[in-house]
Amino acid sequence: FVKRWRRSWRPQRWRRRWRRRWRPQLSDIGTSLYRFARRVRKRWHQLSTQFLLYSRGFKNREVFDGVKTYCMFIGYQRSGSTLVRSLLDAHPSVIIAHELTALKLVEAGVGKRSLYQLLLENSQDRAQNKRQLMHGYNYKVPNQWQGRFDELRVIGDKKAAASTAQLAKNPRLLHWLRNTVATEVKFVHVVRNPYDNIATWCKRHSSTKNK
Numbered sequence: 001f002v003k004r005w006r007r008s009w010r011p012q013r014w015r016r017r018w019r020r021r022w023r024p025q026l027s028d029i030g031t032s033l034y035r036f037a038r039r040v041r042k043r044w045h046q047l048s049t050q051f052l053l054y055s056r057g058f059k060n061r062e063v064f065d066g067v068k069t070y071c072m073f074i075g076y077q078r079s080g081s082t083l084v085r086s087l088l089d090a091h092p093s094v095i096i097a098h099e100l101t102a103l104k105l106v107e108a109g110v111g112k113r114s115l116y117q118l119l120l121e122n123s124q125d126r127a128q129n130k131r132q133l134m135h136g137y138n139y140k141v142p143n144q145w146q147g148r149f150d151e152l153r154v155i156g157d158k159k160a161a162a163s164t165a166q167l168a169k170n171p172r173l174l175h176w177l178r179n180t181v182a183t184e185v186k187f188v189h190v191v192r193n194p195y196d197n198i199a200t201w202c203k204r205h206s207s208t209k210n211k
């Protein structure tokens with residue numbers, strides 16, 4: 001009996017039994033803990049980012065509370081909306097961001113002041129660096145108010161084609177946007193000759209010229 005007991009509890013046999021019986025369960029537990037830690041880390045990053053945005057937006061609360069109109073671009077690609085955006089952003093009472101994709105932020109639950117702060121920072125970043133040069137065109141308006149304002153009354157975002165596609169996919173975004181900004185929402189739709197749209201698209205994508 002003693003010999004059988006010793007044989008049955010040899011270290012190698014015990015290890016094999018432990019691996020067959022408990023190792024899969026421990027592996028599943030480890031995977032679950034890893035996924036849970038990733039979700040916690042992602043959520044913590046979101047909360048910390050929202051807190052920083054809220055704190056920065058809170059500093060400019062008096063400026064943002066004076067905004068009377070939210071401006072959103074809709075339409076198509078290569079229609080000249082970037083030029084119109086640059087001209088509007090040069091006004092002393094207007095701030096228009098360049099392709100911030102504000103609807104995605106609204107869908108993610110970003111608040112009014114945080115959204116306005118991101119729009120303002122995007123406009124300032126575009127005005128302060130050399131990214132005004134795009135596709136061979138200079139969108140800088142000399143001696144005007146790009147990225148700055150005297151008395152902010154209008155703020156918005158220029159992302160025409162993507163905003164149109166998002167609204168077509170989820171029309172409730174418009175209702176969420178109005179509830180978020182809690183002010184009048186106006187749309188800018190730049191219309192261009194379709195042949196010009198196609199020509200500039202082909203010029204930008206040389207691989208489609210033969211098609």
